[in-house]
Each structure stands twice: as structure tokens, then as C-alpha cells.
Amino acid sequence: MTDKAAVLQHLDEVEDPELEISIVELGLVYDVRIEDKSGQTHAEIDMTLTSPGCPAAAEIMAATHRAALTTEGIESVHVNLVWSPRWDPKIHASEDARMDMGIWD
Numbered sequence: 001m002t003d004k005a006a007v008l009q010h011l012d013e014v015e016d017p018e019l020e021i022s023i024v025e026l027g028l029v030y031d032v033r034i035e036d037k038s039g040q041t042h043a044e045i046d047m048t049l050t051s052p053g054c055p056a057a058a059e060i061m062a063a064t065h066r067a068a069l070t071t072e073g074i075e076s077v078h079v080n081l082v083w084s085p086r087w088d089p090k091i092h093a094s095e096d097a098r099m100d101m102g103i104w105d
Contacts, residue, residue: 002073004032010067027092040075
């Protein structure tokens, strides 16, 4: 069965087009669950955006869905857009992403 790490590896290829940093590195992907739904391997993804008014929201969500579907064994995907907890780059982003954004704390 496909695991969370395999899905995250594919999601790491999706970038926020404005920041040009992976959504995984930015910490926008809060959770990935792999489930069996009616005999199909399903990925349920909880993610957020850098802001509620993100102009690239539709593009990022579609790219996330497509990337998860490229994971071997994944037959269906649902991406849940969540706002809690509120995304904070100082908390959620990786050290490399924070450095790329000029956040040193």
C-alpha cells in the first residue's frame, strides 16, 4: 500500500508560484491520510495557503491534486483547504524555506 511519505514526495514538487518554494517546504501541507474507499486507495490531504486571498489558490490546489494522483497506487484524491491552524512561516516552514523568504528567526 502507498504511504504518506510517497505522497509527500510528489507534493514536494508543487511550488507556490509567487514564492517559488515547495508547498511541503512552506509547511502548507498539514496532513496526508491514505484510506481505502470502496476498494480504491484514496489520499485525503489537509492543506492551507499562505493567505486567504492567495491569487494562486486555484492553481496550487489543482497542482496538489494532480501531484498526489501521480503517486503509485493512489487512485483518488481529495484536497481539503483548511485555515486552522493559521499558517505562520516561522512555525510551519522549513529552515531552508524561511531562509529563502528572508526570515531568520
